Amino acid sequence: MNTRTLRVVAILAIISIIGIVTMQVFWFQKAFDLKEKEFSQTINIALQSVGEYILTGNGQPVPLEPLVNQLSGNYYTVQLNGHVNPRSLEFLLTKEFQKKNIHEDFEFGLYNCESKKMVYGNYVTFDSTQRDNEIEKGELPVWKNDNFYFGVLFPNRDATIIGQMKIWLFSSVVMLLVCLFFGFTLFFVFRQKQLSEIQKDFINNITHEFKTPLSTIVVSTELLKNPRVYESPENVTKYTTIIQEEINRLKSQVESILQIAAIDKEKIQLKFEVCNLHDCISKATEGSKILLHPRSGHINLNFHAERFDLKMDNLHITNVFYNLLENSIKYSSESPVINIETESDKKGITIRVEDNGIGIKQQHLRKIFDRFYRVPTGNLHNVKGFGLGLYYVKNIIEVHKGRISVQSEPNKGTVFTVFLPFS
Numbered sequence: 348m349n350t351r352t353l354r355v356v357a358i359l360a361i362i363s364i365i366g367i368v369t370m371q372v373f374w375f376q377k378a379f380d381l382k383e384k385e386f387s388q389t390i391n392i393a394l395q396s397v398g399e400y401i402l403t404g405n406g407q408p409v410p411l412e413p414l415v416n417q418l419s420g421n422y423y424t425v426q427l428n429g430h431v432n433p434r435s436l437e438f439l440l441t442k443e444f445q446k447k448n449i450h451e452d453f454e455f456g457l458y459n460c461e462s463k464k465m466v467y468g469n470y471v472t473f474d475s476t477q478r479d480n481e482i483e484k485g486e487l488p489v490w491k492n493d494n495f496y497f498g499v500l501f502p503n504r505d506a507t508i509i510g511q512m513k514i515w516l517f518s519s520v521v522m523l524l525v526c527l528f529f530g531f532t533l534f535f536v537f538r539q540k541q542l543s544e545i546q547k548d549f550i551n552n553i554t555h556e557f558k559t560p561l562s563t564i565v566v567s568t569e570l571l572k573n574p575r576v577y578e579s580p581e582n583v584t585k586y587t588t589i590i591q592e593e594i595n596r597l598k599s600q601v602e603s604i605l606q607i608a609a610i611d612k613e614k615i616q617l618k619f620e621v622c623n624l625h626d627c628i629s630k631a632t633e634g635s636k637i638l639l640h641p642r643s644g645h646i647n648l649n650f651h652a653e654r655f656d657l658k659m660d661n662l663h664i665t666n667v668f669y670n671l672l673e674n675s676i677k678y679s680s681e682s683p684v685i686n687i688e689t690e691s692d693k694k695g696i697t698i699r700v701e702d703n704g705i706g707i708k709q710q711h712l713r714k715i716f717d718r719f720y721r722v723p724t725g726n727l728h729n730v731k732g733f734g735l736g737l738y739y740v741k742n743i744i745e746v747h748k749g750r751i752s753v754q755s756e757p758n759k760g761t762v763f764t765v766f767l768p769f770s
């Protein structure tokens with residue numbers, strides 16, 4: 348499956364998942380609303396019965412309009428305007444709720460309309476045996492004011508309703524798990540696809556890199572087979588030099604790949620000894636001059652570090668700076684100007700390698716230290732490489748307990764900052 352098809356399939360799958368999740372949320376909400384309505388209706392009926400019972404008991408007429416007023420989802424008031432004993436009220440409320448199958452804790456308060464004060468309040472947990480005994484205990488004062496109403500609040504109503512929707516909760520959790528697994532699968536499929544593309548690019552690069560020197564070697568040996576070549580010793584030297592150079596190029600490429608393989612298998616042999624870091628950098632600078640001269644470039648060395656002796660592997664640290672310089676030269680469209688600056692403090696040495704090259708866009712910066720990663724360079728695609736240099740650099744620096752970071756601005760340049768600790 349190519350990337351485009353995979354993307355379309357992924358987008359369609361995501362849309363379907365969003366659709367299913369939206370439906371689930373919608374039905375969940377609907378089921379909740381229904382349960383809420385059911386609850387409110389039952390409570391309204393129960394409270395109306397309690398109100399009517401009290402009024403009838405007091406010999407008062409029951410008004411035509413409803414006694415119950417629902418002020419919020421879980422708070423109700425009942426207008427009484429008559430005598431009421433709070434204990435009896437509690438008893439009546441619990442009995443009525445029990446009858447209606449509502450096993451829910453509630454708070455109730457008795458209010459005086461004139462003073463707007465609560466004259467009695469209680470939190471009732473659903474424990475009927477205890478309550479029945481309490482009712483027997485005796486009489487509490489009866490408020491004989493004509494202006495009373497009582498309020499009932501169900502603090503745990505939402506939790507109870509949700510508790511009653513177990514099947515919905517279960518299906519929502521299952522749905523969530525399905526979405527999570529789907530997300531993970533999608534992530535792994537894309538990651539796998541990305542890795543296979545990277546490896547394909549690497550194989551293409553390697554084939555290309557090996558084919559060119561091999562063709563040159565083939566052509567030069569063909570020419571050397573011709574006896575007439577030996578009439579001119581300069582030509583023989585020329586062709587053998589070409590062969591030699593191409594073989595060296597191939598050798599160094601194979602070596603760099605083998606080095607990475609060694610890093611990956613953690614087989615790399617490091618020889619730690621106290622060395623002069625400035626000498627390493629100078630050596631790498633000298634080595635990169637072959638690449639620099641044809642581009643009329645320049646390297647400025649600004650060694651400010653006062654302490655520059657480090658316990659390190661001389662060869663690999665030199666390679667690190669050679670790789671950074673090689674990149675600074677390779678990835679510049681004009682004459683490269685490279686500044687190398689060192690500074691030291693109590694902890695270690697900081698080395699800045701700054702170039703005026705093509706720079707790297709922000710979105711690639713995080714990935715350039717990954718194995719095989721190459722920035723898709725568009726029209727600069729003729730720049731050779733395997734995407735292994737910075738991976739090697741980072742690994743070697745980390746083995747030395749150091750760190751590397753990069754800042755870059757497209758078309759302005761790139762700065763690599765390396766820190767190597769003294770111990």
Ligand code: ADP
Nearest residue numbers: 674675678706715721722732733734735736737
């Ligand atoms: P390679 O150079 O072989 O492609 P590297 O691992 O050395 O692999 O670098 C990874 C990528 O980072 C390169 O493909 C290049 O796009 C980018 N890069 C590295 N150094 C620089 C630099 N100094 N300026 C611009 N781009 C760079």
